[in-house]
Amino acid sequence: xxxxxxxxxxxxxxxxxxxxxxxxxxxxxxxxxxxxxxxxxxxxxxxxxxxxxxxxxxxxxxxxxxxxxxxxxxxxxxxxxxxxxxxxxxxxxxxxxxxxxxxxxxxxxxxxxxxxxxxxxxxxxxxxxxxxxxxxxxxxxxxxxxxxxxxxxxxxxxxxxxxxxxxxxxxxxxxxxxxxxxxxxxxxxxxxxxxxxxxxxxxxxxxxxxxxxxxxxxxxxxxxxxxxxxxxxxxxxxxxxxxxxxxxxxxxxxxxxxxxxxxxxxxxxxxxxxxxxxxxxxxxxxxxxxxxxxxxxxxxxxxxxxxxxxxxxxxxxxxxxxxxxxxxxxxxxxxxxxxxxxxxxxxxxxxxxxxxxxxxxxxxxxxxxxxxxxxxxxxxxxxxxxxxxxxxxxxxxxxxxxxxxxxxxxxxxxxxxxxxxxxxxxxxxxxxxxxxxxxxxxxxxxxxxxxxxxxxxxxxxxxxxxxxxxxxxxxxxxxxxxxxxxxxxxxxxxxxxx
Numbered sequence: 001x002x003x004x005x006x007x008x009x010x011x012x013x014x015x016x017x018x019x020x021x022x023x024x025x026x027x028x029x030x031x032x033x034x035x036x037x038x039x040x041x042x043x044x045x046x047x048x049x050x051x052x053x054x055x056x057x058x059x060x061x062x063x064x065x066x067x068x069x070x071x072x073x074x075x076x077x078x079x080x081x082x083x084x085x086x087x088x089x090x091x092x093x094x095x096x097x098x099x100x101x102x103x104x105x106x107x108x109x110x111x112x113x114x115x116x117x118x119x120x121x122x123x124x125x126x127x128x129x130x131x132x133x134x135x136x137x138x139x140x141x142x143x144x145x146x147x148x149x150x151x152x153x154x155x156x157x158x159x160x161x162x163x164x165x166x167x168x169x170x171x172x173x174x175x176x177x178x179x180x181x182x183x184x185x186x187x188x189x190x191x192x193x194x195x196x197x198x199x200x201x202x203x204x205x206x207x208x209x210x211x212x213x214x215x216x217x218x219x220x221x222x223x224x225x226x227x228x229x230x231x232x233x234x235x236x237x238x239x240x241x242x243x244x245x246x247x248x249x250x251x252x253x254x255x256x257x258x259x260x261x262x263x264x265x266x267x268x269x270x271x272x273x274x275x276x277x278x279x280x281x282x283x284x285x286x287x288x289x290x291x292x293x294x295x296x297x298x299x300x301x302x303x304x305x306x307x308x309x310x311x312x313x314x315x316x317x318x319x320x321x322x323x324x325x326x327x328x329x330x331x332x333x334x335x336x337x338x339x340x341x342x343x344x345x346x347x348x349x350x351x352x353x354x355x356x357x358x359x360x361x362x363x364x365x366x367x368x369x370x371x372x373x374x375x376x377x378x379x380x381x382x383x384x385x386x387x388x389x390x391x392x393x394x395x396x397x398x399x400x401x402x403x404x405x406x407x408x409x410x411x412x413x414x415x416x417x418x419x420x421x422x423x424x425x426x427x428x429x430x431x432x433x434x435x436x437x438x439x440x441x442x443x444x445x446x447x448x449x450x451x452x453x454x455x456x457x458x459x460x461x462x463x464x465x466x467x468x469x470x471x472x473x474x475x476x477x478x479x480x481x482x483x484x485x486x487x488x489x490x491x492x493x494x495x496x497x498x
């Protein structure tokens with residue numbers, strides 16, 4: 001039997017992710033040890049959290065350990081409890097060796113370094129190994145432990161956690177969740193290739209930075225194998241990459257890392273999801289880019305999630321009020337300790353908008369959520385396009401429910417009117433769907449008093465200057481309509497909020 005510590009923070013209490021972790025551990029038959037951290041901060045609140053955690057696990061409150069990483073309180077007791085209650089790994093009866101890869105990094109001299117947990121046998125220097133998901137082979141350059149930095153040793157044995165320097169120079173040959181094996185082709189159960197569910201197109205603000213963006217994404221992929229990307233080009237935005245992510249948070253982390261770690265200024269599209277579309281000509285096929293969504297589809301399916309919201313009961317009304325903005329369905333509520341666990345179905349497209357921000361806002365930060373993809377369901381959707389100065393802005397194209405189309409069109413047009421900077425010519429903002437203009441706004445041109453230096457005299461002089469200025473603005477408008485207006489990345493973030 002395996003063991004795990006279910007650690008709950010006093011300041012946060014039991015979260016939706018805590019419940020998800022507990023259910024996964026329970027289904028796997030893992031021995032669960034309950035512990036509450038930061039008990040030195042709030043003794044009264046700690047007792048409430050301890051009672052809730054004990055009720056969740058199904059033990060007496062006295063069995064929940066009180067821990068403080070700051071003062072060291074309860075740390076020895078927690079380690080002793082793990083040693084006492086979690087049984088040691090059994091001696092393997094198999095004649096082969098297997099280890100599960102849970103993380104990796106790249107070293108210029110040692111190649112790809114796999115962080116592993118050994119489940120069968122042992123691993124030593126210079127042994128030949130095979131990576132079962134990719135079929136790659138290699139020789140072990142080094143093994144060792146984390147103390148907490150990597151420290152080389154002679155052998156990694158069954159039940160131990162450490163690292164294996166594989167010598168592989170191509171990071172694509174190693175997958176998180178894969179099995180490193182010696183003498184067998186039997187992989188560990190449960191491995192699945194990470195499947196992106198959220199798609200965003202990235203373009204460098206400066207077209208000359210395309211190669212730098214490519215290198216930055218490649219380096220991020222070394223430490224995050226779930227990141228998928230491929231080259232893409234746009235007539236308006238130039239060359240870029242279409243990237244796939246595991247969720248909206250994953251996308252936000254990568255976007256932030258591009259800016260902070262690589263000083264890479266990018267323009268990106270709205271996050272979108274994949275859709276299954278059926279047309280007369282092509283039958284069923286999948287699209288990941290909103291601009292490819294057909295107007296004449298016969299049927300469309302969108303990905304759905306099962307969403308769990310964990311909240312104090314006093315915020316239940318506020319959570320239910322979110323139905324006005326999000327397509328919740330099949331609500332179920334049950335009590336867990338002193339809080340409520342609300343389960344509902346929600347399209348993934350709604351989830352990757354600002355649901356988490358609104359939830360935190362209406363519950364003062366006390367609610368949390370977790371979700372899982374449960375498949376595809378039929379939807380009634382349409383493509384919404386945005387035109388600025390007579391040019392379609394591909395990054396603003398979105399797939400929306402038809403009943404929300406007009407409202408979103410008006411809001412998008414109004415926000416763009418307020419957010420876009422003025423030019424020296426008038427900019428028309430038009431939001432369309434299936435050839436129909438749903439909303440229109442106009443950004444007036446910047447004003448300049450070309451006659452301010454003239455005092456008195458004949459008005460003819462002023463009229464000539466005004467006509468000359470008017471002709472100049474017409475030429476600028478024509479030039480602006482030929483060269484599409486670039487939308488700054490900050491505006492995409494503002495438009496994403498409901």
